[in-house]
Amino acid sequence: MRTRIYTFESDQIVVHWDYHRCIHVEACIRELPSVFCRDERPWIHPERGTADDIVRACEACPTGALHYERKDGGPAEMTPEKNTITVSSDGPLFVKGDVRITDAAGETILTDTRVALCRCGRTRNKPLCDESHLEAGFTAEGALTEAHVKNGDGRESEGGELVIRAIEPGPLTIKGSAEIAGDRSPNCCHVRVGALCCCGKSKNKPFCDGSHAEG
Ligand code: SF4
Ligand code: FES
Structure with missing residues (x-):
């Protein structure tokens, strides 16, 4: 299984993006286009959003290409109650x-x-x-x-x-x-x-x- 993880960081949050797991569903872009910018390089700008908004966008990614670590003391991702x-x-x-x-x-x-x-x-x-x-x-x-x-x-x-x-x-x-x-x-x-x-x-x-x- 291939992984190539890129990291994007602001003072509130670290976003990890796995190039090989991203299949361009674009859920993140629809959720938060000011931070997830398809046509820019780098394409993720965590400094442009709040940690809560970025968490929501990462968790909307259905492939698991996006994950995050909060630096602001907010909660980590919860495991869903059902599969x-x-x-x-x-x-x-x-x-x-x-x-x-x-x-x-x-x-x-x-x-x-x-x-x-x-x-x-x-x-x-x-x-x-x-x-x-x-x-x-x-x-x-x-x-x-x-x-x-x-x-x-x-x-x-x-x-x-x-x-x-x-x-x-x-x-x-x-x-x-x-x-x-x-x-x-x-x-x-x-x-x-x-x-x-x-x-x-x-x-x-x-x-x-x-x-x-x-x-
Ligand atoms: S939602 Fe996930 S799979 Fe879709 S573009 Fe964003 S990172 Fe890639
Ligand atoms: S590569 Fe087989 S379902 Fe996407």
């Missing part, structure tokens, strides 16, 4: 919560509150999304079917650690409580265990149907 996985239309799985990603052997490769996981199979930064879905012309609905909802766990999600194991060539297995929803439909399902497609070939997206084994 959520948003299946984005034609794009990655946005995971929020108490997230631990491991490799196939169970070794931790990342812990975070926000990550974007590749589901098109084309990323060069596995298991994270690197925006290759655009180049690949990946299309997939950001929605769950009625069957997905019916086959879900039924119990409400209750938080706690969500362990996602990236098994090459697939799938991403889940252990822990999570709510899964599409970005284009109100349907959601709750899971305690499961396997999500990360090769882009499943006919039962966002879940794995074994298609990765077909080569």
Whole structure:
């Protein structure tokens, strides 16, 4: 997994930006355009905003490319009370919560509150999304079917650690409580265990149907 972290600092806050995790969703720019300035170099100017506003913009970043350290004594980022996985239309799985990603052997490769996981199979930064879905012309609905909802766990999600194991060539297995929803439909399902497609070939997206084994 590649990381290249740049740091931007004011007297109130330090902002860390990971170049390899930024897929230009631009949530930060929409939230605080005076600080996150796409067309300037450097592009982040923490001295132009308050720590509270910058925190809000960093936490809006769904990929975890942005993190911060407060120097003004304000609180650190809270872990969300429940884990959520948003299946984005034609794009990655946005995971929020108490997230631990491991490799196939169970070794931790990342812990975070926000990550974007590749589901098109084309990323060069596995298991994270690197925006290759655009180049690949990946299309997939950001929605769950009625069957997905019916086959879900039924119990409400209750938080706690969500362990996602990236098994090459697939799938991403889940252990822990999570709510899964599409970005284009109100349907959601709750899971305690499961396997999500990360090769882009499943006919039962966002879940794995074994298609990765077909080569
Ligand atoms: S919100 Fe995150 S992924 Fe989007 S542009 Fe900002 S840093 Fe990059
Ligand atoms: S879903 Fe973004 S690179 Fe695969």
